[in-house]
Amino acid sequence: MRILVLLPSQPFPAYNGQTHRLALVTRSLAERHQVSLACFVEPLQSQEMSDADRARFFDVRLVKRTAGSGSFGGSVMRRLSAEPADVHEFRSEEMARHLAELVAASEPELVLLGDPALVGCVEFLGRKPLAIDYVCESMLQFERMGALAGPIERQLWTLRRAKYARFLRRIEPLVDVAFLNSAEDLVSLAMVWPRSKLMHVANGLNLDDYPVGLATPVPDRLLYPGSVAYPPNRDAVAWFGTEVMPLVRNAHPDAELRVTGMKPDDGSAPEFPGIVYTGRVQDVRVEIASAWATVVPLRLGAGGARFKVIESMALGTPVIGTAIGVEGLELADGQDYLAAEAPADLAAACVRLLTDGDLRHRVGVAGRRRMEMDYSWGKLSRRIEHRLMDLLHGPAAVAV
Secondary structure, three states, X not given: OEEEEEEOOOOOOOOOHHHHXXXXXXXXXHHHOEEEEEEEEXXXXXXXXXXXHHOOOOEEEEEEOOOOOOOHHHHHHHHHOOOOHHHHHOXXXXXXXXXXXXXXXHOXXXXXXXXXHHHHHHHHHOOOOEEEEEOOOHHHHHHHXXXXXXXXXXXXXXXXXXXXXXXXXXXXXXXXXXXXXXXXXXXXXXXXXXXXXXXXXXXXXXXXXXXXXXXXXXXXXXXXXXXXXXXXHHHHHHXXXXXXXXXXHHHOOOOXXXXXXXXXXXXXXXXXXXXXXXXXXXXXXXXXXXOOEEEEOOOOOOOOOOHHHHHHHHOOOOEEEOOOOXXXXXXXXXXXXXXXXXXXXXXXXXXXXXXXXXXXXXXXXXXXXXXXXXXXXXXXXXHHHHHHHHHHHOOOOOOO
């Protein structure tokens, strides 16, 4: 296949769940097909890509993503627009030129987007099969953000969700298939798109890149792999620090929670006894392997990527998580991970793992085994590849 891939951010190197997923998808397709890659680059992200990664693709184009007009008038116009803010941020004459050049040079047979908001960027292509790999379905995310907000803010989240739903309904005829990495995301999107266009493909890993025993675990160390610049992560860390960590430290006074990823410099990062912010690390696998347990007390967000869970399981680090924390994965409580929802239950699970070395070993081994059985990316990626190949043998997509 000749595929044109357009992504909302540059995933090499990956730095969050979305970029991990998009890196896996594009790399696996490029191993067997001709892939032309165009990426927007986040304002704080490097515009560089290694020669090794560039060599995977037929061609690569990178364009800085704009944050939109900072003027009051521009902000008001975006809020009053029928389209979500991301749609405006992805409008780029520079990207349009790059896409036109890629199309002329590579003659793609189909298009894969990394976000619904990018649909407008490929309007000029006409009748091409169009697929979306959709990480963190927005309507579900807005619904959950509203559920934990105050009355006024809840109304704003409700309005934002309704606006995004209208946008999704409008672009639905242009899309042939959407891949979602959790069943919950799929159910949410099925409220506005036909179920026949949706396909659940869970996240996975190339397990050869995740050897067990990569580092020596440090006693009483808990880990939360994820930047608190992302609101669901910030809520999870703040809630854990306020409601759970004091109970854990009553039993284990030296317990610490290490949080990886960028720490905002605006004072919004939660602070409490026992928390350690590492900032972005060179290799998060070492941080994960160095912990006695990974905690994922998420209460917000869509089905999402959950790479913090699968990377921990792959490395043999036991996981403690809420239902939302392990969403998108089919895991057995007490075997593959420890489930907990209430603060007291989360604290009890942490204390059990910090106290019982045999339990840590059993859960860590079972988690790795589950990854080998069900979440090897080599198996999962074939489902995406086969569905894309099916598109080429079916009716042409509606003109975009």
